[in-house]
């Protein structure tokens with residue numbers, strides 16, 4: 635049974651303040667920013683969860699904790715199933731290498747047999763429609779081209795749990811349609827989806843549940859329409875408050 639569960643998770647970012655601020659102030663040491671404290675979430679087989687929240691609510695951080703990119707300082711992440719994550723157009727790509735070389739490396743890192751890597755690469759090149767650009771360094775790609783490449787990389791995997799963070803909207807309209815179709819086909823084989831996106835249209839297309847988070851806390855977790863309704867309501871209130879200031 636595929637499942638992903640976060641149990642009493644605590645997570646903070648550690649960072650050094652900006653150089654100018656650091657030199658001018660006496661307390662220039664390492665800072666800590668607490669994002670999640672005693673955070674719990676349990677996602678089951680068949681759940682296609684939209685992750686909602688304003689900028690800075692903690693969506694990307696949460697996805698990275700789920701994916702194992704970040705380790706919580708306390709608590710546990712228990713996952714049953716093969717996870718694949720898409721974190722946008724720059725993560726997992728080496729800009730100095732060509733698109734093709736990046737694909738080859740990705741295939742090798744996933745420990746796939748050579749024949750499968752070559753087959754998948756053909757499919758990805760075809761899907762991304764990058765043409766001759768596939769031989770050029772990724773640093774010369776436009777934003778849309780990078781999205782096509784990194785999104786195409788999803789073709790390498792058959793995952794039980796798909797974690798997708800934003801980024802998808804960066805492609806042109808035509809590619810977006812293609813990407814949507816592709817996600818639909820991936821969803822046939824994956825059992826859990828967690829999808830952070832600011833487009834309600836996309837979220838409604840792919841999700842059946844939603845979790846609304848704010849300042850690292852769950853405000854509501856449940857049926858998609860209900861949570862979207864609450865989110866819109868709260869945003870409306872917030873806008874009204876801001877306008878009144």
Ligand SMILES: Nc1ncnc2c1ncn2[C@@H]1O[C@H](COP(=O)(O)OP(=O)(O)OP(=O)(O)O)[C@@H](O)[C@H]1O
Nearest residue numbers: 647649667669687688689690691692693694695696
């Ligand atoms: N590398 C970092 N160092 C310090 N603080 C960070 C770092 N990355 C994010 N944060 C902080 O953590 C909190 C959660 O950020 P996160 O990126 O998870 O939000 P988000 O909901 O994904 O936002 P957005 O919708 O803008 O992408 C924010 O307060 C943010 O300022």
